[in-house]
Amino acid sequence: MPTINLWATDGYISTPGGKSIYIWGFTDQEGGSAQLPGPTIIIKEEQPPAETVFDINLTNNLNEPVSLTFPGQKNVKVNGQRVQPQYNNGELVSLTNYALPGETITYSVTTSSPGTFLYESGTNPFKQVQMGLYGAIIVRPCDYEPHETGLCTAYGTGTGTEFDREYLLVLSEVDPAFHQAVKQGRDYDTRQFKPRYWMINGRCAPDTMLPDYTPQLPNQPYGAMILMEPGEKVLLRYAGAGIQNHPLHPHGHHTRLVGLDGRLLQNINNGEVNDLSYERFTVLAAAGQTCDQIYTWAGLGFDPATNPIPTTIPNLRNMSIGHLGWTLWSGSPYLGHKGELPSGMVSYNNAGEEYFMLHSHAELEITNWGAYPGGLMTMIAVYPPGTLGFNQGMLPTSL
Amino acid sequence: MKVDIRIAVTDGWIDTPDGIKHYIFGFVDITGVPEAEIFNYCGKAELMAPPLVFIVGDEVYLTLTNIGTPTRPDLDDPHTIHYHGFPNQIAFYDGVPEPSIAVPVGRNFTYYYKPLNPGTYMYHCHQEPVEHIQMGMTGPLIVRPADYDPDYPEYKTAYGHGTGTEFDREFYIFLSELDCHIHDLIAKVQDPDWTEYKPTYWLINGRSYPDTITNPTPCCLQQQPWSALIRANAGEKVLLRFVNLGFQQHALQLPGTVFKIIGMDAMRPLGRNGEDLSFFKNVVYISPGQSTDAIFTVPDPFQGQAGFPVVLSLYNRNLNKNYTAGMVPGGMISQVHIYPPGTLPPQTAPNQ
Ligand SMILES: [Cu+2]
Ligand SMILES: [Cu+2]
Numbered sequence: 001m002p003t004i005n006l007w008a009t010d011g012y013i014s015t016p017g018g019k020s021i022y023i024w025g026f027t028d029q030e031g032g033s034a035q036l037p038g039p040t041i042i043i044k045e046e047q048p049p050a051e052t053v054f055d056i057n058l059t060n061n062l063n064e065p066v067s068l069t070f071p072g073q074k075n076v077k078v079n080g081q082r083v084q085p086q087y088n089n090g091e092l093v094s095l096t097n098y099a100l101p102g103e104t105i106t107y108s109v110t111t112s113s114p115g116t117f118l119y120e121s122g123t124n125p126f127k128q129v130q131m132g133l134y135g136a137i138i139v140r141p142c143d144y145e146p147h148e149t150g151l152c153t154a155y156g157t158g159t160g161t162e163f164d165r166e167y168l169l170v171l172s173e174v175d176p177a178f179h180q181a182v183k184q185g186r187d188y189d190t191r192q193f194k195p196r197y198w199m200i201n202g203r204c205a206p207d208t209m210l211p212d213y214t215p216q217l218p219n220q221p222y223g224a225m226i227l228m229e230p231g232e233k234v235l236l237r238y239a240g241a242g243i244q245n246h247p248l249h250p251h252g253h254h255t256r257l258v259g260l261d262g263r264l265l266q267n268i269n270n271g272e273v274n275d276l277s278y279e280r281f282t283v284l285a286a287a288g289q290t291c292d293q294i295y296t297w298a299g300l301g302f303d304p305a306t307n308p309i310p311t312t313i314p315n316l317r318n319m320s321i322g323h324l325g326w327t328l329w330s331g332s333p334y335l336g337h338k339g340e341l342p343s344g345m346v347s348y349n350n351a352g353e354e355y356f357m358l359h360s361h362a363e364l365e366i367t368n369w370g371a372y373p374g375g376l377m378t379m380i381a382v383y384p385p386g387t388l389g390f391n392q393g394m395l396p397t398s399l
Numbered sequence: 400m401k402v403d404i405r406i407a408v409t410d411g412w413i414d415t416p417d418g419i420k421h422y423i424f425g426f427v428d429i430t431g432v433p434e435a436e437i438f439n440y441c442g443k444a445e446l447m448a449p450p451l452v453f454i455v456g457d458e459v460y461l462t463l464t465n466i467g468t469p470t471r472p473d474l475d476d477p478h479t480i481h482y483h484g485f486p487n488q489i490a491f492y493d494g495v496p497e498p499s500i501a502v503p504v505g506r507n508f509t510y511y512y513k514p515l516n517p518g519t520y521m522y523h524c525h526q527e528p529v530e531h532i533q534m535g536m537t538g539p540l541i542v543r544p545a546d547y548d549p550d551y552p553e554y555k556t557a558y559g560h561g562t563g564t565e566f567d568r569e570f571y572i573f574l575s576e577l578d579c580h581i582h583d584l585i586a587k588v589q590d591p592d593w594t595e596y597k598p599t600y601w602l603i604n605g606r607s608y609p610d611t612i613t614n615p616t617p618c619c620l621q622q623q624p625w626s627a628l629i630r631a632n633a634g635e636k637v638l639l640r641f642v643n644l645g646f647q648q649h650a651l652q653l654p655g656t657v658f659k660i661i662g663m664d665a666m667r668p669l670g671r672n673g674e675d676l677s678f679f680k681n682v683v684y685i686s687p688g689q690s691t692d693a694i695f696t697v698p699d700p701f702q703g704q705a706g707f708p709v710v711l712s713l714y715n716r717n718l719n720k721n722y723t724a725g726m727v728p729g730g731m732i733s734q735v736h737i738y739p740p741g742t743l744p745p746q747t748a749p750n751q
Contacts, residue, residue: 160671196594245648247686251493253486254666275670280663281484282688284648298487300513309491311460311509319508320477320501320526328498333491354490355498361688362646363529363593370592372527379498 024131036202038135044398060099067098069122074112095122115262163235165393198376205377252356259292336384410468411444422586423535446605448538455545477501481525518665537644566638601720601730608732627733633699650716662692711735
């Protein structure tokens with residue numbers, strides 16, 4: 001049975017503007033700093049009828065009770081008993097069993113289904129989840145095998161959820177005034193809640209596009225750039241860890257929504273499969289919900305030799321390129337090609353890859369405290385065939 | 400068919416029913432206008448932007464011309480067109496400045512599209528999109544199926560013959576919001592804090608009720624040419640093409656009838672094996688950047704009798720959005736006017 005050790009503690013995250021924000025969060029390193037989001041828990045299901053159970057030892061290094069809830073899981077136990085809401089003199093103090101400051105509590109979690117889930121604090125949750133006490137759980141189907149045709153799936157072989165690469169996008173919003181109040185031990189009126197930052201994996205754009213474990217963001221280890229090759233099936237896992245709903249729109253293609261809240265969108269009646277998945281170009285990633293989707297981009301077949309684009313490329317000196325002196329563009333309309341950019345322009349293009357924005361269409365959410373670009377935005381980078389590593393965009397099979 | 404379109408980007412002023420004018424950025428159609436006359440369109444931006452209507456297989460050459468913003472001559476913002484939802488688009492024609500090209504004042508850029516999937520899409524500027532979308536650079540875009548033929552009922556469809564999407568009349572229900580404080584700041588060359596966004600007006604087709612159901616006059620609505628009045632004969636099938644390019648979710652309802660949802664985001668709701676997942680709704684709940692195709696059958700209150708038009712109300716079930724500047728009934732309200740069968744001639748263009 002897998003066992004995960006988590007510590008609830010505090011720490012700081014940083015925004016692209018260089019601001020530092022006090023957080024509470026989880027770490028899987030004893031004595032470590034809180035990270036945002038918490039460590040991703042990846043579990044591979046046992047072959048049914050065996051149940052899949054994992055243990056989490058939560059040690060509370062904060063100064064108030066902390067707990068964990070596991071929305072969507074079948075059964076959660078502490079000391080062999082189902083978890084229960086906790087009262088003190090008749091007053092609800094926690095939605096579930098908690099650890100007092102300095103204590104360790106062990107949750108035994110029985111999974112219910114492959115898919116994407118959240119874990120989050122169930123004690124004073126408006127405060128504690130806002131402060132950062134949340135993370136994602138990925139449950140893999142029992143037959144999951146990375147890179148194996150037909151077995152590299154979100155929900156099991158034969159469910160139509162095969163993928164070539166996968167990316168987890170945990171969504172949240174932050175009101176820095178709230179975090180400051182908690183840091184200073186002041187009261188905060190929840191009606192005043194007003195986010196100024198919107199985040200994917202605890203990062204605001206453009207930091208979302210930095211790699212995993214980039215040294216300048218020690219407590220925000222997970223990147224959110226989607227790297228892929230044309231025609232590949234990319235599994236996008238959205239998890240809404242905030243209290244707002246976010247309409248996410250990837251440029252370049254619709255997504256097919258194959259799983260909602262860690263459940264395959266499919267009914268089977270008397271052996272007859274009714275597929276309930278559907279395609280959208282904007283998916284509302286709502287509070288507490290998860291959306292598993294397959295995204296693909298194949299391009300339009302343009303090629304400079306055999307199928308040139310039907311318009312002329314304007315003189316680029318007459319056009320506006322990029323943003324404030326930098327661009328992600330290669331200078332060419334063709335995948336895998338580079339063109340000449342106006343001199344002085346800094347291009348971050350590597351291999352003639354094409355970039356497609358993935359962002360909240362509630363556009364104020366793609367700012368950092370009102371300044372564009374920022375917030376809940378990242379890029380999908382489509383690289384020329386054969387240029388990305390085998391393990392790019394592959395999360396571990398299990399912990 | 401080869402389609403040449405030329406759209407200019409500029410600024411302008413729009414009206415709300417409380418008599419206030421609001422500064423906007425936006426698009427205006429200048430297809431076929433002689434080069435020497437295009438600057439006559441400076442300051443003539445329209446809200447909603449001119450709808451673009453294509454047929455599957457069209458080869459569309461859309462030229463964007465930036466003719467500048469006369470109210471803000473200091474602004475030299477480039478602009479783009481992003482065709483939202485176009486599958487497999489290449490970055491070069493996607494209209495996102497950071498990984499491609501934007502159009503400075505006085506310049507042109509031609510986008511090429513060959514739409515292959517029918518449905519209701521949208522387009523908008525993607526330069527600093529929070530500002531340019533809120534300022535009004537937004538419009539609907541329809542792609543008709545390849546077999547579309549309005550002269551034959553079974554071929555006058557949203558998604559093609561045999562898809563169960565036949566309609567007699569169609570209407571854009573284009574949703575957005577307007578924060579007058581932010582528009583005012585931008586007119587006065589000041590920077591808003593977008594996290595303080597707080598709309599004061601809720602618009603259908605760029606207008607707030609009762610403007611949604613009235614006609615422009617020489618003084619008013621000159622740059623808001625699109626009514627949202629739905630006129631239909633009893634018994635007809637009406638297709639509403641909802642598009643949301645505001646920053647809020649909206650909940651549109653039309654008591655007296657029920658919507659069949661036959662398209663979402665320019666896709667029929669179909670499972671992987673072609674399962675028909677269309678469904679019925681009383682409220683169309685739609686988030687920013689989404690579109691919904693809803694068909695309803697116009698009820699017949701006449702039962703063979705002559706009579707005056709019977710009215711149904713279309714409004715936002717987020718009831719706070721049915722006001723003008725928070726005071727008077729207005730905002731996201733429109734009406735359906737039902738006529739006895741055979742009264743209205745066939746529709747030859749949307750929103751007639
Ligand atoms: Cu976009
Ligand atoms: Cu868009």
